[in-house]
Amino acid sequence: MATMSDSKTNEINLTEPMITRPFRVNRAIKDTHDTFSLELTPSGNSNKFDFAPGQFNMLYVFGVGEVPISISGDPAKQSKLVHTTRAVGNVTKAMNKLKAGDTLGVRGPFGTAWPVKEAEGEDVVLVAGGIGLAPLRPVIYHLLANRGQYGKIALLYGARTPEDILFQKTLEKWRSRFDFEMYITVDRATGNWKGNVGVVTQLIPRSPFDPLNCVAMICGPEIMMRFTVLELEKRGVTTNKIYVSMERNMKCGIGLCGHCQLGRTFICKDGAVYPYSQIADLFTKREL
């Protein structure tokens, strides 16, 4: 039996994509009442974790199980791997209890990436709903780090309530930039909320991007993405420039277990990020 020591984890992981790699939790951050981020220190030779914005990892809590979680950190900071998720299931709830110094298993990165290269020279509109902001954050880091390459950048973000807004500090920082448009709306609010109330799609008509020269990236619940696509189309964005991130029951992460099949694609392998035009016909098929 081969024992997987830290020094050769990388090598084994490449050949045995089903074997998880133990990573150390560097910091556990509570984002909202039910969402949290884990900052992991990659193990192995290089202490670096290379990924493209939009990719996900299979995270394994010892003894509890494994779930796909998108990477939410800065792709340029390879020594700091960040995931953000909501504590809803057993695994994510157990993950929420992890503290600095604990160990978490990582397999990945898997899946396709947001089209940051294709978007160069164009306006970029990012539409996020709920926890869907997490997989888009690496894109924003990338866009802002390479600000000169892009036209207008707009983030349209819908959350449930003001308390559910993710990454508040980061958003504040971005809000103060003049080269970054940000619109946030919540589904319901009480008290002192001075921002927008209403669904995220209502932000689309008024955000200042050029529909003919833009790339749109959407991440959120499927129904929100469906409505968003309609609204973007209404503004004249062509569907091959709209990208969506899909979600299904991913188990292996490498397209070999069949659980995340969506028609002719496996989401873990062919997605999770798709050009909308590629899956438009699958998008509204029931129980596919």
Place this chain on the structure above:
Amino acid sequence: MPQETDKKISHYILKATELKSLLDILFQREYHVIAPSIRDKSIEYDPIASFDEITRGWIDHQKPGSYRLANDEQDRFFGYVVGFSSWKKYLYPADKKLFEAEMDTKNFRVIEDGTAAPKYAFLGVRSCDLKAIEILDKILTEGPYVDLDYKRARDNALIIVVNCTRAGENCFCYSMGTGPRAYSGFDLALTEISDGEKHYFLVDTGSRSGEELISELGLSSASEDEIKTAEKAIEQTIANMSKILNTDGLKEKIWANLDSLYWDEIAERCLNCGNCTLVCPTCFCADIEDTTDIAGEKANRTRKWDVCYTLNFTYVHGGSIRTSCKSRYRQWLTHKLSTWIDQFGMFGCVGCGRCITWCPVGIDIAEEAKQLIESS
């Protein structure tokens, strides 16, 4: 895995009485020989330890939802077509431990499962099943990620095909272009001829390993007549194959009927029990199961055959995507006959008929596909 020979296929004659010698060589070479034997009134591919365990003198009668063995008047070794199991159970086992992990206070350690697959010799692989193995090769070894366990088992496996000289009632390999004869991808291929007087095998070689076996056996080359006899037997098989699935435009026709009401009709009969997928030689879906001991100090990860008929299969926080039975049957059929082509460039169905025979209520993929298209 058979290595391509530089020569074209050669033909030899193996007398029925010499089949034992072939097996003896395999045993000598320390192959784990898997061959058809009878278990609980069905043909099953089980490990055998001696030639005597190979079954002889049986044919099978298969109907939707029914399988019965009967005596073979010609007393052949391979008079039946296929049993319910397929070779995937050796190449891609139903339960496979992936790793163990141990926790010490805060860190855990992963211990890979080091058990390697044995060196198999498969005797009696039918052409449809050979195609099924090729499909699994494509999926499990030619994508961006390789299932190394599969690949290792596959690389070491010796494949002896038996071409079909009898068509089962549920066979439709000819429609799917997967049989009844194999042309490549094997080490040896046998065509059994038993006409009352003579009983022998025409042996085709498909690889260097195959050639080596033949030369060790010292077989004589086949005559033109003998080659023709075998060809005729196979032609007869095609002529006798009554089940037909018209594959012209099948992929598109199935896809165009996603919202057909006919799916509801199937759903009334479908038990969503999963038998069709489990007996399918190409279905590869698997579940990844993580378990622990009571103390929470040891954990295991296992891969298990899964089927697209369960609610859990598409479970995403709080609910299943495919809640209705019809959507689950639809998923299976459309995958086999339509989306599989998009994914892997081939049908996911090889026409072996197992899913028809072993469906407890006889749902017939070929018939349902036909009805579905005609009902639109």
Place this chain on the structure above:
Amino acid sequence: MENLERVLSEHPFFAGLQPEYIKLLVGCASNVAFKPGEFILREGEPAESFYLIRHGKVMIETFVAGKGSIMIRTREAGEILGWSWLVPPYKWHFDARALEVTRAIALDGKCLRGKCDEDYRLGYEIMKRFNAIIAERLEATRLQLMDIYGDHV
């Protein structure tokens, strides 16, 4: 008056409306401004007008004892506030409050209803525009009700 006419014709709501109708509408229009926190509409009061928001932000809300003000939707520049003037019994269903300094053009509902009754073509143009708004709000409301970011969709 010329100023109002220009403002009306440039407002997205009236885009494409014939100039003679714009002229007609000016007769029902007036400039209004609200300070932050100031009520624009009050639930239950007669709905006698609607507003083309030119600048600022308005919150549509309702007040529930024990929960306070529940915010339903915000409206911003370029958007329309209020359509209860169009449907009997012509009473506001919600409160609307300015969140920031808000400038708008108020259109007198009674006046407008009269003009629409006289000229069905104008009526149809106005109806089409409100229809789109009502449909959009209905869809948005559905989404909001589904609580799509909650535990279960």
Place this chain on the structure above:
Amino acid sequence: MAKRKPKLAVWKFASCDGCQLSLLDCEDKLLEVADSIEIAMFMEASRAVIKGPYDLSLVEGSITTPHDAERIHKVRRASKYLVTIGACATTGGIQALKNFRDVDDFVSIVYANPDYIESLNKSTPIADHVFVDYELQGCPINKNQLIEVISAFLNGRKPNIHSYSVCMECKRRSTVCVMVAHGTPCLGPVTHAGCGAICPSYNRGCYGCYGPKETPNTSSLASWFEKMMDVDDDDIVRYFRTFNAFAEAFRKESESHET
């Protein structure tokens, strides 16, 4: 830091004791279980009773008497998690056969002096009375599944217990299908997995002791029995009316064949 051992309690209602015996039948694991949890209340095994509340209660048996109908509420109140084990606790068990008949008849058949028998009209599952955190099906339950449920609860994960058909386990262990190859009626396609598909491996049709699986299409199976296997209505009623007779899918199917 030493963790406080979670407290386990085992409760019995109308039953044969077989399911709680499964815990004692975990010979290899029993002492391991006892190391990880405090067996605080388990009358079949110990005269020591440690007071509640309990972290995990395993409840065996169905509710058949007014006294038990009250007692189960006390159990619920004393339990953080309540897991029912076995067919009696999850579907009313074999004693739910009386649910289809007049209970007074039953009493008079068995007892000379019926007046002393205090029994409710129906044998009902625990979940009819109190909230149940998890139901482990089977008559009897599978001890490995019991260990799995206990370790899942202790480790805060979802038990790896599947509600799909017995066929899944049958085919995975590559047992020949008794229905297809032998013509033996088998409830496997509509029955909840968990036993390991024992019966077919002994050339016997599944008799449904694990109760209905998820989305069971009992009517399709029953009509195949009738049309293709010459099974009459009386026997179909008997098939579906055994150890999980009162489970909804089985109950409805049996009722629809009553002549």
Place this chain on the structure above:
Amino acid sequence: MRRKTIKVDYLARVEGEGGLYVKLDGDQVRDVQLRIFEPPRFFEAFLRDRKFTEAPDITARICGICPIAYQMSAVHAMEQACGVEVTGQLRELRRLIYCGEWIESHGLHLFMLHAPDFLGYEDAIRMAKDHPDIVKMGLQLKKIGNDIVILLGGREIHPINVRVGGFYKVPTKKELSKLTEPLKWARDAALKTVEWTSKLPFPDFEWDYEFVSLSHPDEYPFNEGRIKSSKGLDISIDEFYDHFEEEHIEHSTSLHSIIKGRGAYYVGPSARYSLNFDKLPQVAREAAKKAGLGKTCTNPFKSIIVRAVEILFSCEEALRIIDNYEMPDAPFVEVSPKAGVGHGCSEAPRGMLYHRYKIDDNGVIKDANIVPPTSQNQKIIENDLAQFIPENIGLPHDKLTWQCEQIIRNYDPCISCSCHFLKLKIDRK
């Protein structure tokens, strides 16, 4: 006058639910009640209208501890009704599966339920802290018993492979031979167990019981034989109801099985042992002798030694059967239903278990009666208590209570089996 009651609300370490109520007046025992509040489950009622082939599976559910006993009594009764006799290797396999149940059930009772009483532990898990080797040995023994039942029956609780006429599938010689080595270990362990139990502290408590058990001319009884007693009863099983009846005692409402005209009797290991000592294999007889047992055992506390002897016997018997095994041609004898009455009586680990069925020509059960061992022992248990308590009245209350419990546990009562006990009403004056 000192009034005192001993009350055990829930009897622990017995299968099923029972309690004990004893009323004392000074050292006079006014009342002893072994209370059964196992809810009624009406097996005899819902067996009606079922097929005769279903009886083994249905009656197995009466008791999860000794399902084999129920299955055996049921199949024998049905076979008798239909005029079929199961012989040869199939009969041997039935004995073998019974060996498994005895080893398992006796192992459970001896190590897990009974032994802790003698050593002052509340349960075997606590006992394991001080005597890990003994408890582990017990668990291992029990496991081997279960392994026999699993192999022949499919699973240890409610086995699935027993049918009227034989089995659904019989094992190959190779499969059976896998049990040989573990059984050899078990035999040694059983020998040690006999020795170990013989050294436990036993109260001086003897009684002139009427022992009742099956008795067979050639073998230690499992499935077949005549019903004999130590006081001269010798009847065929068909005659059960001619000689036994279920009596209604005035102070109690529970049914007590008695021998007509004579009263209480004792079933179980000590009864079997005392009536069939000669039929035990030599190794068992010798071990018993070494352990200080005579040919009879009249101290109910010493039933723990007898159980150990029976485990030893079962291992020996199982090894004999496996050694001589040849796979039969068919796993079962075809049994066609025939209207009639059938009786079945076999020796459950805790004593004689009697079944009687009336079936019609289609094999539909018209009437069913089941007399489980615990119902037969109930009166004798109460008698033991009534005798024991006045002699030990000086003991502290807790200790006395515990000893009363131990007296009940001497009988390994299985209250779930007591499918037709009545709920007890307490007579308060």
